[in-house]
Amino acid sequence: MRLKEKLVLGSLVGSVRDGNRLALARLLSQVENNTPEGKECLNALFPYTGKAHLIGITGAPGSGKSTLLNQLAYTFRHPPEGEQARRVAIVAVDPTSPFSGGAILGDRVRMRELAGDPDVFIRSMAARGSLGGLASRTAEVVQVFDAAGFEIIFIETVGAGQNEVDIARLAHTTIVVETPGTGDEIQAIKAGILEIADILVINKADSPLVDNSEFALRSMLDMAPIGTDYYHSMEMRNNPGLNSPKDWQIPILRTVATERQGIDALYQTIQSHAEFLQESQEWIERERVNLQTILDNLIQNSLIDQWRKSISNDVYQTVLESLISRQTSPYQALQILMKGVLP
Amino acid sequence: MRLKEKLVLGSLVGSVRDGNRLALARLLSQVENNTPEGKECLNALFPYTGKAHLIGITGAPGSGKSTLLNQLAYTFRHPPEGEQARRVAIVAVDPTSPFSGGAILGDRVRMRELAGDPDVFIRSMAARGSLGGLASRTAEVVQVFDAAGFEIIFIETVGAGQNEVDIARLAHTTIVVETPGTGDEIQAIKAGILEIADILVINKADSPLVDNSEFALRSMLDMAPIGTDYYHSMEMRNNPGLNSPKDWQIPILRTVATERQGIDALYQTIQSHAEFLQESQEWIERERVNLQTILDNLIQNSLIDQWRKSISNDVYQTVLESLISRQTSPYQALQILMKGVLP
Numbered sequence: 001m002r003l004k005e006k007l008v009l010g011s012l013v014g015s016v017r018d019g020n021r022l023a024l025a026r027l028l029s030q031v032e033n034n035t036p037e038g039k040e041c042l043n044a045l046f047p048y049t050g051k052a053h054l055i056g057i058t059g060a061p062g063s064g065k066s067t068l069l070n071q072l073a074y075t076f077r078h079p080p081e082g083e084q085a086r087r088v089a090i091v092a093v094d095p096t097s098p099f100s101g102g103a104i105l106g107d108r109v110r111m112r113e114l115a116g117d118p119d120v121f122i123r124s125m126a127a128r129g130s131l132g133g134l135a136s137r138t139a140e141v142v143q144v145f146d147a148a149g150f151e152i153i154f155i156e157t158v159g160a161g162q163n164e165v166d167i168a169r170l171a172h173t174t175i176v177v178e179t180p181g182t183g184d185e186i187q188a189i190k191a192g193i194l195e196i197a198d199i200l201v202i203n204k205a206d207s208p209l210v211d212n213s214e215f216a217l218r219s220m221l222d223m224a225p226i227g228t229d230y231y232h233s234m235e236m237r238n239n240p241g242l243n244s245p246k247d248w249q250i251p252i253l254r255t256v257a258t259e260r261q262g263i264d265a266l267y268q269t270i271q272s273h274a275e276f277l278q279e280s281q282e283w284i285e286r287e288r289v290n291l292q293t294i295l296d297n298l299i300q301n302s303l304i305d306q307w308r309k310s311i312s313n314d315v316y317q318t319v320l321e322s323l324i325s326r327q328t329s330p331y332q333a334l335q336i337l338m339k340g341v342l343p
Numbered sequence: 344m345r346l347k348e349k350l351v352l353g354s355l356v357g358s359v360r361d362g363n364r365l366a367l368a369r370l371l372s373q374v375e376n377n378t379p380e381g382k383e384c385l386n387a388l389f390p391y392t393g394k395a396h397l398i399g400i401t402g403a404p405g406s407g408k409s410t411l412l413n414q415l416a417y418t419f420r421h422p423p424e425g426e427q428a429r430r431v432a433i434v435a436v437d438p439t440s441p442f443s444g445g446a447i448l449g450d451r452v453r454m455r456e457l458a459g460d461p462d463v464f465i466r467s468m469a470a471r472g473s474l475g476g477l478a479s480r481t482a483e484v485v486q487v488f489d490a491a492g493f494e495i496i497f498i499e500t501v502g503a504g505q506n507e508v509d510i511a512r513l514a515h516t517t518i519v520v521e522t523p524g525t526g527d528e529i530q531a532i533k534a535g536i537l538e539i540a541d542i543l544v545i546n547k548a549d550s551p552l553v554d555n556s557e558f559a560l561r562s563m564l565d566m567a568p569i570g571t572d573y574y575h576s577m578e579m580r581n582n583p584g585l586n587s588p589k590d591w592q593i594p595i596l597r598t599v600a601t602e603r604q605g606i607d608a609l610y611q612t613i614q615s616h617a618e619f620l621q622e623s624q625e626w627i628e629r630e631r632v633n634l635q636t637i638l639d640n641l642i643q644n645s646l647i648d649q650w651r652k653s654i655s656n657d658v659y660q661t662v663l664e665s666l667i668s669r670q671t672s673p674y675q676a677l678q679i680l681m682k683g684v685l686p
Contacts, residue, residue: 039674046672291666291673298677303646306681323634329389330634331382334641338649 009037013044016148021121024148028123031140042140045147050287052089052146053274056168058157058196059177064203068177068257068266069154073120074113075267076152085119089150091141092124093134093157093167121150135166136297139290142170168196169293172286173273175199175266178217181209194220197250199269205254205262217252248276311337352380356387359491364464367491371466374483385483388490393630395432395489396617399511401500401539402520407546411520411600411609412499416463417456418610419495428462432493434484435467436477436500436510464493478509479640482633485513511539512636515629516616518542518609521560523552537563540593541616544609548597560595591619654680 015023030038057072059065073088114120123145125138138155145153157167168174176197194200194217202213251269255262277283319336322328328336358366373381400415402408416431457463466488468481481498488496500510511517519540537543537560545556594612598605620626662679665671671679 043672043674047669050669288667292663294673295663295666295676295680298673299650299680300643300647302677302681303650304643307642307646320635320638323638324631326390326393329386330637330641331386333638334645337638337642338645 009040009044012037013041016041016045016144017048019149021118024121024144027144028141031144032125032137034137038140042143045144048147049143050146051149052142052151052153053173053270054142054146054153054155054171054290055270056155056157056171056174056196057177058168058174059201059203060179061158063177063179064257065156065177068201068203068255068263069156070114071257071260071263072267072270073152073154075263077114077117077120079267080264086151087119087149088121089145089153090120090122091138091145091153091155092122093138093155121145135170136294136301138167139170139294139297166293170290172277172283173198173270175201175270177201177203178213179204180207180213198248198273199266200250200252201255201262201266202252203255203257206256206259210254214252214254221250221252247280248273248282352383352387355380356384359384359388359487360391362492364461367464367487370487371484374487375468375480377480381483385486388487391490392486393489394492395485395494395496396516396613397485397489397496397498397514397633398613399498399500399514399517399539400520401511401517402544402546403522404501406520406522407600408499408520411544411546411598411606412497413457414600414603414606415610415613416495416497418606420457420460420463422610423607429494430462430492431464432488432491432496433463433465434481434488434496434498435465436481436498464488478513479637479644481510482513482637482640509636513633515620515626516541516613518544518613520544520546521556522547523550523556541591542609542612543593543595544598544605545595546598546600548605549599549602553597557595557597564593564595590623591616591625 012023012027016027027038027041031042032038057065057069069090073090076086076088079085114122123141125134125141142153142155155167155171174196176194176199178200180202200217200221202210202217207213253262253266253269255266257263274283277286316337319328319333323330323333355366355370359370370381370384374385375381400408400412412433416433419429419431422428457465466484468477468484485496485498498510498514517539519537519542521543523545543560543564545553545560550556596605596609596612598609600606617626620629659680662671662676666673666676
C-alpha cells in the first residue's frame with residue numbers, strides 16, 4: 001500500500017472514530033464489498049471494539065418486530081429520567097424488514113421519529129449474500145459501529161433457519177418476538193427458535209388470545225431443554241451452551257408496539273440482562289464465542305477461495321462431466337479433485 | 344477394506360436394490376452417520392441413480408403442507424385409472440413436520456393410510472446438522488432412495504432461509520404451499536420463497552380470503568423477476584437461472600388438503616411439470632446443477648476437515664486468545680493461521 005493511500009485510510013478511520021456519518025457510510029460500503037481498504041480499516045478499528053451492547057431481535061414476518069425495534073431505539077435515545085441516552089445503530093439483516101428496504105406496505109412511515117437523529121444510524125445488509133458470507137459481513141458491520149462509538153447495536157433478523165442462529169450468536173442479548181394465536185408459539189418451539197431467546201416478547205398483546213399464548217410459551221419454557229444441544233451444529237468447535245444460563249429466568253413480556261405499550265418494561269429488561277451478563281461473566285463468554293465464530297467463518301471462506309484458485313477450471317469441468325454421466329460418484333469426484341491440491 | 348467386509352457391503356447394496364426395507368433402513372443410517380461403509384455403498388449405488396422424480400415441498404409451519412404431502416403420496420400410490428402406481432419415498436427435513444417426529448399436535452394420525460404400504464418409505468432427517476452438512480446428507484439419502492427404485496421422492500422443508508433454498512435445489516419440481524390471509528403471501532414474496540417455486544399451492548382454500556390471496560400472488564408473479572439473480576448467492580460457481588424457465592407458467596392451485604380437494608389437479612400438474620422438464624432439456628440442466636451442488640458441498644466440508652487436522656490446537660488457541668484480548672484483529676488472526684498451512 002502506498003503512503004498516500006495509508007494517509008487516506010488513516011483519515012477515514014479517524015473520521016469514523018470522530019463520528020463523521022459520511023465517513024461511516026463510506027467505510028460500511030467498503031466493508032460490505034469486502035475491499036482491501038475495508039479490511040485495513042477493520043484491522044485499525046478492531047482494538048476499539050468490544051464496548052457496545054449487541055442486541056439481536058428476531059421474529060417471523062408480520063410479528064411487528066420492526067415497529068418494536070423502532071420504539072426500542074427511540075427509548076434508548078430518550079430514556080427515563082436519570083438515565084443516559086445512548087447512541088443507537090440498527091443492522092437489518094431481515095429481508096422483510098422495513099429497515100432493510102424490503103417493506104412494501106408503507107412501514108417506512110414508522111421510522112420518521114428516528115430519521116433526523118444524528119446519533120441513530122440504520123444500515124441494511126444485502127440479505128442475498130452467501131451463507132457464511134452474510135454472517136461474516138454482519139459481524140464486520142457491527143465491529144465498525146462498535147468502534148465508531150455506538151453503544152447499542154440492534155441486529156434484526158427474520159426468525160427462521162440456521163442463518164439466523166448464526167447471526168443471533170453475534171448478540172449479547174437475543175429478543176424473540178412472537179404474536180398471539182394461530183399456534184405460532186408452538187411452531188416456534190418446534191423450529192427451535194425459542195432456544196436462542198434471552199427475552200421473549202409477545203407483541204400485539206391486545207389480542208384476546210394473548211393469555212393462551214403466554215401459557216403455551218411458559219409451559220414450553222418449563223419443559224424444553226433450553227440452551228442444550230443446539231450449538232452442536234457448529235462445525236469448527238465445541239463450545240458450551242451459549243444462551244440462557246440457568247440463573248437467568250427467561251422473561252415473557254407483553255407489548256403492543258404500535259401503541260408503545262410495554263416498551264419501557266422491555267427496555268428495563270434489556271438493561272437487567274446486560275447487568276446479569278456482566279456480573280455472571282457470561283458477557284465475556286459470549287464475546288469469546290462471538291469472536292471465535294467470526295474467525296471460523298473467515299477461515300472457512302478463505303479455504304474455499306484458496307482451493308478455487310488452486311485448481312484449474314478444466315480439471316474441475318472434466319470431473320464434473322464424469323459425475324453428471326454417473327461414471328464417477330460424488331465421493332470419487334471429491335477424491336480426484338482433492339488429491340492434486342492438498343497433501 | 345477386508346474381503347469379508349466387502350462381501351457384507353456388496354450384499355447390503357444388493358439387498359437395497361432388491362427392495363429389502365430393513366437393508367434400506369440400515370444403509371440410510373450409515374449414510375446419515377457418514378460412515379465409511381455408507382460412503383462405499385453410495386459409490387456402489389451411484390450408477391443406479393438419476394431415475395427418480397425429486398419433488399420439493401416447502402411452506403411455512405402451519406400451512407398444512409404435511410397433510411398435503413400425505414394426500415399427494417397417497418395419489419401417487421393410487422393414481423387415476425390407466426396410470427401406473429409409483430413407489431414413493433418421503434424425506435422430511437422440516438423440524439416441524441409430523442414426518443420428522445416434530446409434531447406435538449397429533450398430526451401423526453393423518454399418516455395411517457400410508458403406514459402399511461410396502462412401497463412407501465418415510466425418512467426424517469435430523470434437522471440440527473451443520474449448515475452444509477444437512478444439504479449433503481439429504482442429497483445422499485435421496486440418492487439411496489433413487490438407487491433403491493423409488494420413482495417419486497418428496498423432500499419436505501419449512502420454507503425459510505438459505506438452507507431451504509439449498510435443499511430445494513435438489514428437486515426437479517418445487518412446490519411452495521401458501522395459506523390465505525394474514526398477508527403471508529406478501530411476506531413470502533419478500534422473503535424470496537416464491538422465487539424457488541415451480542408450482543404454487545394455496546392450501547386451506549376454503550377460506551373466504553382465498554381470492555385476495557390468489558390475486559396478490561398473481562400480481563407478484565407478474566411483476567417479480569422470478570428466477571433471476573437468486574442463485575448468485577452460491578459461492579463456488581456460476582450457474583444459469585435454475586427455476587422457472589420462461590416457458591413454464593407457474594400455476595397457482597387451490598387445495599383443501601384435509602378434504603382431499605384439489606389434490607388430483609395438483610397431481611396432474613406435477614406430472615405436467617415433469618413432462619415439461621424432460622421436453623425442454625431442463626431436467627438434464629437441473630440434474631447438472633444438483634450434482635454440482637453436491638460436489639461443491641463435499642469439497643467445502645473436506646477442506647475444513649483437512650485444515651482442522653493440519654493445525655495444532657495450541658496454535659489455534661493462542662491466536663484465539665490474542666483475538667479475544669483484541670491485540671489481533673480477525674483478519675490478522677486469519678493470516679497467522681493460514682500462513683503455516685497452505686502455500
